[in-house]
Amino acid sequence: MLSLFEAMATPHPLDRYLELVDPMATVRDLRAEVVDVRRPTSDSVTLTLRPTRQWRGHRAGQFVQIGVVIDGVRHTRCFSPAGTEGGSTIELTVKAHEGGLVSAHLHRHGEVGLVVTLSQADGEFALPMPRPPSVLLISGGSGITPVLSMLRTLVAERYDGAVTLLHYADSAAAVPYLDELRALAADHADVKVVFAYTHSEDGDLRGRFGPEHLDAAAPLHAQAQTYLCGPPTLMGAVRDLYDSRGLTDRLHTEDFAPSLASADDADGSVAFAASGICTENSGTSLLEQAESAGLTPDYGCRMGICFTCTTVKTSGCVRNLRTGELDSDPDKPIQLCVNAAVGDVTLDL
Known part of the structure; x- marks a missing residue:
């Protein structure tokens, strides 16, 4: 029955129509509403979120992706819940970093009633079971x-x-x-x-x-x-x-911040095939180069955790900025935020 309703709702998902009535009314999407706001230091904000029924909880140490709309564009970042494992609400403390678009927005505009998109908790940085001695x-x-x-x-x-x-x-x-x-x-x-x-x-x-x-x-x-x-x-x-x-x-x-090796093989060009754009390779991450070329690829953490920016590399060689490893396999998904071009590279973007 749900599939029938979704088919009738085309061209948009059913949740797109439901959010026009109530942003917290969802069928499949996971969202959360801010129910409490504190500003414990001059540059941080603590938000308590009430997630929709799809929330499965978190293990202590894991992270979630939070999405907010800024100037009509949805931006996603990763934050680690600070609350006790298994809680029904999510507590996030966000520090407003210089140049941090989402952190600064939440620090300035975080208020009770704000609804954000939410991912399920993820990450291997978590307390194990049984607990260590x-x-x-x-x-x-x-x-x-x-x-x-x-x-x-x-x-x-x-x-x-x-x-x-x-x-x-x-x-x-x-x-x-x-x-x-x-x-x-x-x-x-x-x-x-x-x-x-x-x-x-x-x-x-x-x-x-x-x-x-x-x-x-x-x-x-x-x-x-x-x-x-x-x-x-x-x-x-x-x-x-x-x-x-x-x-x-x-x-x-x-x-929680990228520690990237430098890409010292900055020659060749980067071609964004689906967009018909080709630029000189600057040696920075492919995400930064795409943004400099005027493109707006999806991304989340910008540090290689969330895989939101994954795009197919159709040809060329890239260097992983975290590990230094080279990858020249064609037609392979790569993470734009932690890879840089080594010579000519073509992306399906």
Whole structure:
């Protein structure tokens, strides 16, 4: 019966007509309505979302894709829920980054009643079952949200292992969950929270991550499973130290900002066959080159997680900007945001 109604609704999906009556009335689309708004710091906003019935919940640490319409165009970005695993609502804390179109829009215009599109939760950065005997969480800046979800979940489950959170920020004023984190540490003997501030003297630690910070915050880190999310400099420093100590298999990571290798073979041209456009290869990501050519390909995270920008490469060679690997197979789907052209490349775009 549903298929019959959808066939009668052509040329648009049935949900397109339903949203004209009620944006939260859907048959297949997953959406969410903002039901609470807080601005815990000067540059961040915390949104509580009520999803439609299709929502299947999230595992602590996973991310979702949020879509908002800005100037008539829908833009999608990835955010990690900060709430306890299995909750009926979704809590997102979004920091307004310089040049961040969606984050800045949500910071300025996020209000009760706003309806956004929503994906099911995804990602392998998540607490495993059964839970590890001990857990170390390391975060910086916006990376606090997925590890906070882990911490809240472990506390809610009355986890009996030791949990340490080491969080990096400029100062106390830049930590969106400061009071809650202090309370969790005060109320639970097995929870330890350590703040490291790079531009303030009042933290537990001062400066950037290094061996002395790790040893001071978590002396038993070698026995713990470590979950890390933060900016590229923090991610790189932690990875290097864990590699040097032979602890790579105990480190689990989630990048919320791309850490891309440079493409130094910037010659040839990039042809967008479906659009009839051909440009000189600049060496930047193919997503950036498409946008510079006036095209508007779909994209989500811009960092190789969500696969929204996947497009078929009909010919040519590309370099993966994260790994440096080359791919010259024809008629192959590639992610535009993390690939750059090596010589002449043709895309079905």
